[in-house]
Amino acid sequence: MEARRDVFQAISDPTRREIINLVSAKPLNLNSIADNFTISRPAISQHIKILSECGLILVVQKGRERYCEAKLDKLKEVSDWIEKYTVFWNNKLDALGQFLEKKEQ
Amino acid sequence: MEARRDVFQAISDPTRREIINLVSAKPLNLNSIADNFTISRPAISQHIKILSECGLILVVQKGRERYCEAKLDKLKEVSDWIEKYTVFWNNKLDALGQFLEKKEQ
DNA sequence: TAAATATGTAAGTATTTGCTTACAAATATA
DNA sequence: TATATTTGTAAGCAAATACTTACATATTTA
Numbered sequence: 001m002e003a004r005r006d007v008f009q010a011i012s013d014p015t016r017r018e019i020i021n022l023v024s025a026k027p028l029n030l031n032s033i034a035d036n037f038t039i040s041r042p043a044i045s046q047h048i049k050i051l052s053e054c055g056l057i058l059v060v061q062k063g064r065e066r067y068c069e070a071k072l073d074k075l076k077e078v079s080d081w082i083e084k085y086t087v088f089w090n091n092k093l094d095a096l097g098q099f100l101e102k103k104e105q
Numbered sequence: 106m107e108a109r110r111d112v113f114q115a116i117s118d119p120t121r122r123e124i125i126n127l128v129s130a131k132p133l134n135l136n137s138i139a140d141n142f143t144i145s146r147p148a149i150s151q152h153i154k155i156l157s158e159c160g161l162i163l164v165v166q167k168g169r170e171r172y173c174e175a176k177l178d179k180l181k182e183v184s185d186w187i188e189k190y191t192v193f194w195n196n197k198l199d200a201l202g203q204f205l206e207k208k209e210q
Numbered sequence: 211t212a213a214a215t216a217t218g219t220a221a222g223t224a225t226t227t228g229c230t231t232a233c234a235a236a237t238a239t240a
Numbered sequence: 241t242a243t244a245t246t247t248g249t250a251a252g253c254a255a256a257t258a259c260t261t262a263c264a265t266a267t268t269t270a
Contacts, residue, residue: 009117015258029216030216031216040259042260049219063266064215065267088176145229151228217265219265222259223260226256226258228253230251230253231251232249235246237247238244
């Protein structure tokens with residue numbers, strides 16, 4: 001389990017999106033996170049490692065526990081990419097026209 | 106190459122994101138798209154199949170050519186998911202506070 | 211100090227992914 | 241009609257992915 005490690009890939013997994021959602025509410029230690037899933041604790045541990053490695057969560061040791069905090073700034077990378085295409089579902093046909101004109105220049 | 110087929114997974118691949126970017130400017134037939142990449146044409150064909158299957162592009166036959174049009178409404182699914190977390194990089198600390206309060210209720 | 215708790219990590223595995231080459235099929239053109 | 245063009249798809253493959261179980265390592269608590 002290595003290689004590409006970017007935000008797009010990180011959020012492509014539904015379990016990791018759910019972990020992000022959980023810790024965005026408040027920091028949680030690993031076991032508390034794992035309680036929300038049926039898959040094994042090590043599996044959650046691996047997902048958290050991925051999220052941590054690509055900078056989406058911060059792991060803070062507190063005694064024997066490790067609390068995971070959301071640090072979602074990197075999601076902006078995805079947001080920025082998506083933003084270019086919002087005209088496609090905004091029903092703003094003028095905006096779409098302008099977008100296409102601009103791209104063809 | 107089957108199984109999970111959702112928008113998050115579709116855009117997790119850099120080649121597919123680039124294809125989306127290309128056809129968002131204007132419809133292109135498959136060979137024109139493939140010209141922009143070093144990987145083989147069948148590889149591009151497979152990526153287009155994935156994008157088409159999850160509804161991000163529309164393939165329109167024109168003679169022996171197939172033109173790919175962007176149909177990016179489904180990206181809204183990603184946009185909506187991301188939007189919940191924009192407070193994390195907006196430097197609006199008040200908004201973040203309110204977000205967290207709201208979640209804990 | 212011994213036992214319990216919280217966690218990481220290694221090894222193994224089935225499935226998925228992203229590519230390749232080879233070939234088939236449809237349409238256009240000479 | 242023969243040939244060129246545009247494309248899909250099958251088969252094969254190496255690597256990545258998402259798990260599992262087993263075990264090691266801290267830290268806390270009894």
